[in-house]
Amino acid sequence: MPELKQEDHFASAGERHFRDADYLRDDGRLPAADHLYGFAAECATKSLLLRFTEVSMDPKPGEAKPSSKPWAENPGDPGRIIEFGHVNELIRDIGLLAHGRAGAQLHAVLDGDLRVFKKWHVKFRYYDGGYAQAEMVERRRTAAHRILVLHQEARRNGKLT
Numbered sequence: 166m167p168e169l170k171q172e173d174h175f176a177s178a179g180e181r182h183f184r185d186a187d188y189l190r191d192d193g194r195l196p197a198a199d200h201l202y203g204f205a206a207e208c209a210t211k212s213l214l215l216r217f218t219e220v221s222m223d224p225k226p227g228e229a230k231p232s233s234k235p236w237a238e239n240p241g242d243p244g245r246i247i248e249f250g251h252v253n254e255l256i257r258d259i260g261l262l263a264h265g266r267a268g269a270q271l272h273a274v275l276d277g278d279l280r281v282f283k284k285w286h287v288k289f290r291y292y293d294g295g296y297a298q299a300e301m302v303e304r305r306r307t308a309a310h311r312i313l314v315l316h317q318e319a320r321r322n323g324k325l326t
Contacts, residue, residue: 172215179208196294206309207252209316278308
């Protein structure tokens with residue numbers, strides 16, 4: 166059995182987080198569901214970046230160990246790198262890759278769906294949960310689902326559509 170690549174791990178994690186989020190949403194646990202929808206969208210997006218752009222998990226320049234985060238050289242600032250973090254940061258960072266065909270295509274496809282996560286933040290896991298309103302959780306679920314479907318179709322046919 167071949168060793169899984171990081172993009173495969175991201176893909177599996179995205180699907181798992183989405184299923185877990187649905188389970189929690191159906192149980193009325195909206196803050197936890199909202200958090201996992203964000204992670205599902207983040208993981209699927211990172212998998213897409215690794216598959217269809219120059220983003221890498223290889224060691225960064227001057228480092229020996231593989232990176233713990235996806236990264237790419239910043240086309241607007243040679244010599245600097247972009248690290249791809251949490252879902253609320255991805256729309257800005259993907260926009261920096263929009264110069265290449267795949268980067269521009271990915272940005273165009275994901276732009277609206279990722280914007281739903283603009284005010285999502287990983288630190289919300291420490292909050293009381295009052296921020297998680299049903300309407301926003303549903304919007305984030307819909308966006309995460311669309312990103313996951315895009316990812317599944319891209320894996321199946323080898324291109325972004």
